[in-house]
Amino acid sequence: MKGGKKALTSSVFVALIAGVMVIFTATTQAAGIENNETVTISLPAQSLTTDLWVDVSAGSKALNLEMSNASPTNVDVDLFVRYGQPFTGTTAAELSNQADYHSIAADSAEWLHLTEAMAPPVKGGRWYIALVNYAQVTASVDLTVSHNANPVPKAQIIFQFDNTANGCKVDGWNDTTPFTPVAGNNATTVGQARRNAAMKAAELLAESLTSSVPIVIQGCWPDDLETSQNSAVLANAGPNRIGLNYPGLPLSGVWYGQPVMERLAGTEYCRIVGGLDCNIPTITANFNPKIDTDEGLGSTRWYYGLDSAAAGRNVDFISTAMHEITHGLGFISLVWVGDDKEFQCFSGQPAIMHTAGSKFCGLDDVFSLELVDYNGGDIRPFMELDDSQRLDAMQSGNELQWAGEAASQSERNIFRENNAGYVLMYAPNPLEPGSSVSHLFQSGNPYGTSYHELMTPMQRDNLRELGLAEYMLWSVGWNPQPLNNVTIQPGMWYDRAHDGHGMVIEPIRDNLYYVLFYTYDDEGNPEWMASAATVENGVFNITQGDGSLIRFLYDYDIGPNPDIQAHSPDPAVSASLKIDFNASAANESACLEGADRSGASHLAVVSWQVNDSSGSWCLEPIISIDRYPHPNLGASWWAGRSDQGWGLSLVFFDSSIAVVLYYYDASGQPRWAIGTQSDFVIGEEITVPLKEKHGYARTATPVALTETDAGSITLRLNSATNTLGADGEVVNLDVTYHGPEGGSWQRSGLPITNLTKAAE
């Protein structure tokens, strides 16, 4: 017994010691944050930490991060989140650039509600977290993190009936005039009837929308809307803000309306832009109270029935509100349609004149990017036209069309069997300022029918469903499906069963990627081809159109020439390329056969076609991303427009550099050479010997490769740059082609710049 007592005593003591050690560990060592856990973090004055993460379990579809209980209460602490890679930035600006999402309002109540329908989508893996304390005092905050498998929630639309900001008149919501109940609206006052109808409109819209961020609509009843006996403004609405280039927005340099911004960024406007005011509603909607008097439209009245739409002479409040709010949600082109108008778009810069057909502030907007000008022949993207061409399309009658896939293929698109199957937009001649472009086609159509939809410009039917507009909104940011649900490692990829061939895959921007295919022709001589396309749903070049893979030829009689391209597509080659990066690719026969793929970090299937030959190969990264340095200058580089048509891909690993040079032989055929060198140092000159490889045709049985010395390339690189030679990046090269065509490629002291984005 005594011995047992001793053992018990010992255990208690050990437990206590362990307890103290746990306490010590928990309070002094950074660690991952568990699911549904709240941690308290103290940050010294004006400091940042990148020391936090959460391991999100596989199958998760939602990730929520919320800060609270700041001490002192008025400190400004910001929140940054990044999937898959730790933050390496040491300034707030660098953190913003690296973050997939941020919440950076001027307080410390930051929050992010991330979903699977964002870019990047919530998925299993490590999500890194950074915090910045701007205050000149130590700040303590609680951070609560949770993740789960819940799908994107239905949107919550909140109608504000009491927000008087910016002169909003709210008396109309409290009008005590007696009301006779009608069609399920059992209010006893006009004010209550209006509130019931507004909430019903919100409810009907919310049924078709998903978002983790509430949509807040400020409702107003101004008394100065244009009104007469025969004509009146019924209502107007719009988003309060637009923005671009914030974390979470899939396309850079493209305007998004405030509701879409908030949905895609996973937080409210003030937390996206770093704002002071977190009470800016998402949308403001104004309604004309005089319609309920003889002053507006005579005996016509607003109809507030909930269960059925207005008939006869009255105006349906719910249908009108739904139409206007839908515009506010993003169903609106920012291309200028009205009279000439100047806007000051950028601080410290002159105002910009907008004429019909102008891009707003000279930049694309996400709605207009879905539009094309289609006349039965060429399909020309609306935003790639010049202003004059765009104006012509806007007045073309039926050439202005919506190419978004979901809407075009929807059964609601009654024109899906016609021509390209796109959605026809409203493009009357002459232009109807406001109605043109931002509505569905309605009259004068060539097919003997017309849309019967909420978003046609004219309404007599008082429709109360989003209809075709729901699918169109998907294309501007309301898609409930996961977006780009893959992470693609930039750099060199190859197939173990086709060693010697390879591809360099790198982003140009966002989900637009550039692929350089270095391979061998039928005689085993080196040749290369290039392709640029978007990655949609994890697939590069999902349409795999003809000519999507281009083999270039070089004309020495022209180049190098700053005014004329010396390179042009080889007319004898028709080629295409498609790469599936989704996880399911690993189960494709290309990946199950031909070679042992064990140890591959990521498998993708490339389907290529060159003239009459084709194949499906299984790709994997050649170099593990763990070996990429920080900072990483790995990217494809070129010498700018004055000497274009050739270039080089650089891959850095450990302290070494790999170079693939794409050039031309004496007859202008595309050739490549490859080499590696150790001891690369940023800012210092390095010479890399290059080898000319000869191998086997893409459809031939693999044989051993042969190589000969091709020459060398000397580089000096200081930083990733989009400006030619901005930081002294130069190349010297002298390469000889030993094939039957012969030739040499020489450059000396030539400035170079990034063609693709440098990998982080």
Added chain:
Amino acid sequence: MNTVITFSPTPAKRLFMVVGLSCFLLSTTAWAEGRRLAVKTVPLVSAQKASAQPDIVNGYSLKAPKMTQSMARVMADGKVSRICRDVGVATKSLLVDDERKGKELLK
């Protein structure tokens, strides 16, 4: 010879255990509020928020330039037809730089 911990600790051991228990209880309290994490921090190189600079590369916002508007007209047959048009905002400047600047840093 193994050290044996007796059931009757010395005063020093009792003190240690009291401290340990106190720490444990304090720790339990702290866990209820949120596990306290001590994280590595580095000083901010610049105390200015990135959002304070109106830079379209790093995020930029403006007032929306236009809204849509539904008009109603009484037609010859006495029915009301609704047509939607959009209208540009009246103001020339759409700048909202102040919204992005954040507040002055706490002194």
